[in-house]
Amino acid sequence: MLNQFQHLGQIVFSILERLGRGHLFLIRMLAAIPGLFLRPSLVITQIYAVGVLSLTIIIVSGLFVGMVLGLQGYNTLVDFGATESLGAVVSLSLVRELGPVLTSLLFAGRAGSALTAEIGLMKATEQLSGMEMMAVNPIKRVIAPRFLAGMISMPLLAVIFSTIGILGGYLVVVELLGVDSGAYWSQMQDKTDFIEDIFNGIIKSIVFGIVVTWIAVFEGYNCTPTSEGVSRATTRTVVHASLATLGLDFLLTALMF
Numbered sequence: 001m002l003n004q005f006q007h008l009g010q011i012v013f014s015i016l017e018r019l020g021r022g023h024l025f026l027i028r029m030l031a032a033i034p035g036l037f038l039r040p041s042l043v044i045t046q047i048y049a050v051g052v053l054s055l056t057i058i059i060v061s062g063l064f065v066g067m068v069l070g071l072q073g074y075n076t077l078v079d080f081g082a083t084e085s086l087g088a089v090v091s092l093s094l095v096r097e098l099g100p101v102l103t104s105l106l107f108a109g110r111a112g113s114a115l116t117a118e119i120g121l122m123k124a125t126e127q128l129s130g131m132e133m134m135a136v137n138p139i140k141r142v143i144a145p146r147f148l149a150g151m152i153s154m155p156l157l158a159v160i161f162s163t164i165g166i167l168g169g170y171l172v173v174v175e176l177l178g179v180d181s182g183a184y185w186s187q188m189q190d191k192t193d194f195i196e197d198i199f200n201g202i203i204k205s206i207v208f209g210i211v212v213t214w215i216a217v218f219e220g221y222n223c224t225p226t227s228e229g230v231s232r233a234t235t236r237t238v239v240h241a242s243l244a245t246l247g248l249d250f251l252l253t254a255l256m257f
Contacts, residue, residue, distance in 0.1 A: 005242030066168025119220030154209025
């Protein structure tokens with residue numbers, strides 16, 4: 001029994017210690033961000049790597065999610081004669097919840113894992129140590145640009161996901177199932193509020209972008225500098241970022257709506 005309590009205590013202290021190091025790491029990154037305005041090319045390069053290169057999976061996923069929402073919504077609402085509300089159903093589902101959440105999960109799987117693996121390999125090959133020997137701060141030169149790029153890219157990707165999803169719903173609901181186009185768009189415009197729905201969805205995506213990118217760069221920077229350590233850090237990034245996204249989504253939804 002004593003050994004079990006000792007093991008539990010070690011786990012708790014390990015988690016608290018890792019959380020402490022993570023927050024100190026976040027403070028160091030935030031302190032390095034103002035210096036990036038003098039070298040915007042570093043951030044632009046990373047926006048292309050984590051944002052532009054993620055567009056394919058975001059667009060394809062958003063299209064099919066919107067199509068599924070339209071089809072499932074039609075099958076449900078047609079029994080109540082309320083198919084004219086499909087535009088509002090698709091829009092609110094995407095803007096409030098599915099857009100930010102699914103984009104964050106896809107971002108964690110594609111860009112987050114890539115960031116962790118890239119930084120982890122730089123640590124394993126001692127590139128970060130080499131920078132420190134040349135009096136170059138790796139937080140300012142490597143980590144902060146990637147963190148800022150993730151913060152910027154995530155909301156933009158979420159907006160694109162929701163927009164493509166709404167168009168996908170339109171293709172199914174209007175073009176395939178024959179619902180009136182005017183009813184689809186008018187109900188969407190009438191029921192979707194900018195502050196309550198769109199703005200709150202953007203806030204969610206910004207929070208998800210900060211947390212997911214933070215986890216990704218922290219895991220890469222603090223991984224064990226071996227091939228096995230990098231692979232484990234990449235796995236932890238996807239798992240922890242996904243769990244953090246779902247947990248924060250509940251908290252933000254409870255506070256906003």
